[in-house]
Amino acid sequence: MLALLDAFFQIVLRRRGPEDLPDSAFLLGLAFAAYVIAQLPVAGLIFGVTATAAAAIAVDCALLAGVFWALLLFTGHAPRYRQTLTALAGTGALLALAQAPLVFLTRLANNAGQSSAGPSLGLLALLLWSIIVQAHITSRALSSGYGIGLAVALGYFILSYGVSGMFMPPAG
Numbered sequence: 001m002l003a004l005l006d007a008f009f010q011i012v013l014r015r016r017g018p019e020d021l022p023d024s025a026f027l028l029g030l031a032f033a034a035y036v037i038a039q040l041p042v043a044g045l046i047f048g049v050t051a052t053a054a055a056a057i058a059v060d061c062a063l064l065a066g067v068f069w070a071l072l073l074f075t076g077h078a079p080r081y082r083q084t085l086t087a088l089a090g091t092g093a094l095l096a097l098a099q100a101p102l103v104f105l106t107r108l109a110n111n112a113g114q115s116s117a118g119p120s121l122g123l124l125a126l127l128l129w130s131i132i133v134q135a136h137i138t139s140r141a142l143s144s145g146y147g148i149g150l151a152v153a154l155g156y157f158i159l160s161y162g163v164s165g166m167f168m169p170p171a172g
Contacts, residue, residue: 004090022083035090083141
């Protein structure tokens with residue numbers, strides 16, 4: 001288990017790629033379960049423990065799986081799907097775990113009427129790093145340059161942000 005965590009951590013640090021993971025349906029299921037569990041604290045902080053939180057996580061998972069299936073199928077790299085999605089879910093779980101305390105601190109500061117600049121900057125840095133990691137995984141999965149991976153990661157972020165925005169409560 002520690003070797004698996006280390007593999008995901010090495011991918012987060014861009015030292016390894018999805019091709020270094022086993023092509024395993026079991027591992028994909030495990031990585032996706034970790035991804036969902038890691039999303040729960042953040043979704044709970046944003047939406048509360050509601051059906052909306054569950055729906056947002058489900059749509060996020062479906063979007064991740066669907067977009068990357070279509071991308072790899074369209075580019076002729078469908079055999080790399082399981083490893084790519086395993087890498088995306090596993091690294092996404094690690095990054096979501098790092099995100100949860102920052103979201104909590106931001107909420108705490110905002111509720112106390114204090115500045116949340118520190119945790120907000122941390123969240124921004126984490127967001128940027130997650131895009132970099134996704135670009136790394138994508139470029140390796142597509143056997144393409146980093147620029148292509150970055151373009152895909154940015155496009156996916158914009159799509160994901162737009163879709164997740166549909167679950168946000170109205171401002172006010």
